[in-house]
Amino acid sequence: MSHVFQSLWVHVTWATKNRQPWLTAKLKPLVFNQIRHIAEKDNIHLDFLNGIYDHIHCLLSLRTTDRLDLVMQQLKGKSAHWVNEQQLTDFTFGWQNGYGAFSVSPSHVERVRNYIRNQEKHHQEQDYWQEMEMLEKMARVS
Numbered sequence: 189m190s191h192v193f194q195s196l197w198v199h200v201t202w203a204t205k206n207r208q209p210w211l212t213a214k215l216k217p218l219v220f221n222q223i224r225h226i227a228e229k230d231n232i233h234l235d236f237l238n239g240i241y242d243h244i245h246c247l248l249s250l251r252t253t254d255r256l257d258l259v260m261q262q263l264k265g266k267s268a269h270w271v272n273e274q275q276l277t278d279f280t281f282g283w284q285n286g287y288g289a290f291s292v293s294p295s296h297v298e299r300v301r302n303y304i305r306n307q308e309k310h311h312q313e314q315d316y317w318q319e320m321e322m323l324e325k326m327a328r329v330s
Contacts, residue, residue: 196250197235197292199300201243202264205282209241215276216241219267226266232259235297238304245304247292260287 204210211219220237223244227234233249246263250256264283271281292300 194252195294196252196254197294197297197300198248198250198256199245199290199292199304200248200256200260200287201239201245202260202287203243203284205284207242207284210277210279210281211239211241211244215271218276219271220244222270223263223267226263226270230262230266232262234263236301236304238307240307245307247297247300247304256289260289 216239220239223237223246224234226232232254233251234246235249236247237244239245248259250259264287268282271277
């Protein structure tokens with residue numbers, strides 16, 4: 189019998205529809221708790237979650253049977269549906285199409301957790317697009 193060991197860590201980020209500042213101090217904790225609930229219910233290993241008014245960052249650990257596109261569909265789709273079903277806003281809440289996904293070496297997991305933890309601080313110095321450029325540069329292999 190062969191044994192398989194895997195450690196597949198992914199840093200994922202996605203934005204609100206049209207980058208609207210919808211994740212207010214009131215709505216953000218509700219949405220984050222619902223995303224955590226969805227992850228637990230759907231057996232998605234969500235290690236860490238944070239974000240600011242217009243986007244979210246998650247650190248996920250994937251199993252061999254997980255498909256990232258389906259995991260993201262679950263987290264984004266079900267959370268947006270829940271916000272609208274609960275009538276937590278006076279508009280139709282939604283997430284922007286797509287997401288950014290970056291592989292994480294097991295040796296850098298704690299560093300990524302800290303990066304996600306400090307989102308408010310990062311965004312005092314750079315906007316979302318600058319952040320995405322930085323993450324894309326870090327992900328490139330030269």
